[in-house]
Amino acid sequence: MKEFLKTKTVTYNLMSFTGFKALLLFSLLAESPKTYQEINEHFANHPYLHETISIDTLRVYINSLERIGCKIERTKKAQGSKYVLLNNPFEFKITDEQINSIAKVYKSISKNIAVEDLIYLENFFFKLAEISKNEKYLETLQNISILYTIDKKLLNGLLNACKRKHAIIIKYNSPNSGIKNIEVKADKLEFTNHKLYLYGTSFEYNKYSSYLVSRIIEIAATEINASISEPEEIEVVYKLHLDKDDVVLQENEELIEQNKEFSTIKIRNSNKFFITQRILSYGDKCEVLSPDSYKEEIISTLKQMMEAYAKDE
Numbered sequence: 521m522k523e524f525l526k527t528k529t530v531t532y533n534l535m536s537f538t539g540f541k542a543l544l545l546f547s548l549l550a551e552s553p554k555t556y557q558e559i560n561e562h563f564a565n566h567p568y569l570h571e572t573i574s575i576d577t578l579r580v581y582i583n584s585l586e587r588i589g590c591k592i593e594r595t596k597k598a599q600g601s602k603y604v605l606l607n608n609p610f611e612f613k614i615t616d617e618q619i620n621s622i623a624k625v626y627k628s629i630s631k632n633i634a635v636e637d638l639i640y641l642e643n644f645f646f647k648l649a650e651i652s653k654n655e656k657y658l659e660t661l662q663n664i665s666i667l668y669t670i671d672k673k674l675l676n677g678l679l680n681a682c683k684r685k686h687a688i689i690i691k692y693n694s695p696n697s698g699i700k701n702i703e704v705k706a707d708k709l710e711f712t713n714h715k716l717y718l719y720g721t722s723f724e725y726n727k728y729s730s731y732l733v734s735r736i737i738e739i740a741a742t743e744i745n746a747s748i749s750e751p752e753e754i755e756v757v758y759k760l761h762l763d764k765d766d767v768v769l770q771e772n773e774e775l776i777e778q779n780k781e782f783s784t785i786k787i788r789n790s791n792k793f794f795i796t797q798r799i800l801s802y803g804d805k806c807e808v809l810s811p812d813s814y815k816e817e818i819i820s821t822l823k824q825m826m827e828a829y830a831k832d833e
Contacts, residue, residue: 541573542581549592549605559603612651619657623664630666635679635709635716642667666716670733677739678718681706689741690718692731701740702731709733721790728790753788756795756814759807760785770798784809796821 541563548554548562560572573581582592582603589609595602622645630638642665649658662668667675681688687705694700703723710717716733757776760767760783767783769775777784789795792814799806799818808815
């Protein structure tokens with residue numbers, strides 16, 4: 521200790537080499553199975569050791585690890601004669617109750633989280649699955665994950681395009697017209713109804729649109745040389761008959777008036793379809809105030825919906 525306090529460096533004299541070599545062996549086998557030659561090579565190149573060990577000395581270190589609860593076996597010659605760490609007392613374990621709790625936390629958080637943050641969260645949860653080696657935990661994560669089936673390279677490419685507001689071409693598997701190339705000025709990635717969408721301005725229709733990311737096959741081109749004028753926004757004012765604590769505004773909405781009985785909200789978007797989706801999602805709690813032309817469209821839409829349901833009956 522006096523030597524360390526004086527020099528601030530670890531030297532040969534300050535180390536318990538039996539314990540150190542046993543821990544070093546543990547770390548090597550925790551990474552992957554190793555042959556005697558591979559272990560010896562690592563010991564010889566270690567900055568504090570610079571020495572090899574005999575096979576008998578290796579057995580001493582293995583016995584030391586087994587005394588604290590490790591189980592180590594050597595494979596047959598045909599399998600490479602490797603030392604394998606089968607289990608150890610330091611393994612990360614996760615219970616069924618903890619798996620259920622993690623699933624609940626994920627489902628709750630993923631409803632209102634940015635895509636970048638969800639990527640970090642999923643990476644953390646899947647790292648725990650890798651460490652725990654729990655198949656049930658891994659299967660649960662795969663089932664609840666929103667991003668698991670999405671190609672990570674594609675996801676990072678879309679995120680990058682959105683951050684830089686790049687014009688890109690995506691190869692898209694449209695449910696109506698099949699696979700086609702779509703030029704879009706990327707704006708953001710966002711979750712809607714637990715599904716991930718790319719939002720941006722379509723070059724073909726010059727309006728703000730959304731594309732289900734699970735249907736995007738690839739980014740066919742990035743930073744394409746194309747210009748697009750900003751589409752004209754539609755402005756709608758509606759009254760929402762909800763408790764004010766239940767009113768959650770979107771980024772394209774503005775609160776005009778609010779009291780105990782209702783909230784008056786202004787929404788802007790270049791895509792009328794998005795506005796209509798928002799209005800209809802509130803059911804009879806929502807009343808369109810202006811413009812009159814849009815009020816007539818909503819009334820017409822509602823009548824068509826009623827007629828469709830009447831036919832089914």
